[in-house]
Amino acid sequence: MEVKFDLVRIGKIRKNSISETILKQNIDLLRNEIRRFLIDETINNKNNILNLVMIIPGKGHNVKIALHEINDLNIKKQLKNNFPNSIYKGEYSIILNNTENKVFKNY
Helix, strand or coil: CEEEEEEEECCCCCCCHHHHHHHHHHHHHHHHHHHHHHCCCCCCCCCCEEEEEEEECCCCCCCEEECCCCCCHHHHHHHHHHCHHHECCCCHHHHHHCCCCCCCCCC
């Protein structure tokens, strides 16, 4: 299965460049772990593509994934079981309200 990621930042870009570097590393790490985990899975859509939303937090460095738009219950359950600390538990409206925020400088 192919996994595509959309990034949403809650809040503004931080002034601390070290924090921004840590966030980028955490995004890459979670992205690669999820892709590796789901590489042999299939999803119940014709393209076999899973679109995930990654949430960059306003505070802290723990990047999360939103499961709100995943219709395949098996994939959703597997992600919950294997990445329990990386699941976004906030309101989906917060994600929608922050979709226009810049993710990183010059991005």
